[in-house]
Amino acid sequence: MADIKSAYxxxxxxxxxxxxxxxxxxxxxxxxxxxxxxxxxxxxxDLNLLLELNKYKENERKFVTQGIAEVxxxxxxxxxxxxxxxxxxxxxxxxxxxxxxxxxVENIYSKIRYIFNNFTDQGEKQKEQAYEQVKxxxxxxxxxxLQKKMGSNTMVNMDNIDIESQPxxxxxxxxxxxxxxxxxxxxxxxxxxxxxxxx
Numbered sequence: 001m002a003d004i005k006s007a008y009x010x011x012x013x014x015x016x017x018x019x020x021x022x023x024x025x026x027x028x029x030x031x032x033x034x035x036x037x038x039x040x041x042x043x044x045x046d047l048n049l050l051l052e053l054n055k056y057k058e059n060e061r062k063f064v065t066q067g068i069a070e071v072x073x074x075x076x077x078x079x080x081x082x083x084x085x086x087x088x089x090x091x092x093x094x095x096x097x098x099x100x101x102x103x104x105v106e107n108i109y110s111k112i113r114y115i116f117n118n119f120t121d122q123g124e125k126q127k128e129q130a131y132e133q134v135k136x137x138x139x140x141x142x143x144x145x146l147q148k149k150m151g152s153n154t155m156v157n158m159d160n161i162d163i164e165s166q167p168x169x170x171x172x173x174x175x176x177x178x179x180x181x182x183x184x185x186x187x188x189x190x191x192x193x194x195x196x197x198x199x
Contacts, residue, residue, distance in 0.1 A: 031060045035067020042068070042094055043075060043087065049097050065098050072098075073192045078123075078184055079116050088116070095195060104198045112191050119184050130176050138169045 021029070041047045049068065056064050072091045079085045092109060099105045142163065163169055 027060060028063045028066075031056070031063035032067035032070075035064035035069075036071045037067075038064065039068040039071035039094070043071075043090065049094055053098075069095060069098055069196060073195050076112065076188065076192055076195075078119050078181060078188065099195075099198050101198050105195065108191050108194050108198070112188065115184055115187050115191070119181075123180065123184065126180055127177070130180060131173065134169070134173055134176055135163055138166070138172060139163050142166070 038047065038049065038052050042049055053061055053064060072095050075091045076088055077084050079088060092112075096102060096105050096109075
């Protein structure tokens with residue numbers, strides 16, 4: 001129980017950290033959030049990242065770039081629709097502008113594009129197959145439940161039931177989609193981390 005700290009003690013620790021912060025830490029605290037704001041503006045419209053970065057001193061620019069890169073990398077996502085595809089292109093163009101090791105960035109981009117292509121081609125086929133499987137399994141469960149409720153000798157006409165609009169079906173389908181996408185996201189997250197580490 002002695003390990004539990006009061007809000008006052010936690011606040012004192014934070015104040016101590018601020019007071020004892022190095023100049024480098026203070027720069028980071030100030031300029032990483034500014035970089036994050038620039039990234040958001042870039043993604044919403046046509047902000048010239050290089051022009052904006054040139055407004056900062058050399059020692060500040062490192063942290064502004066870090067903030068931009070962190071937001072940009074988080075915005076790389078599986079190409080589920082055209083809007084996401086468009087955002088991915090914009091983000092990837094922006095990251096390439098920021099990074100000095102263009103070959104390293106392009107190497108990771110080729111891996112990301114491979115995931116995107118696989119997701120679009122193989123992933124769609126997997127989804128179609130999984131959707132039909134979930135639909136068949138859900139229909140069978142529903143039919144069993146209805147027969148149990150009405151009596152096992154009763155024939156249930158499933159033609160009048162819209163299986164796909166049932167909340168339980170939608171919930172099961174979302175769970176299956178998350179499982180299918182998890183394998184792609186695992187690799188994508190690894191490449192996102194790699195992008196952050198590139199100078």
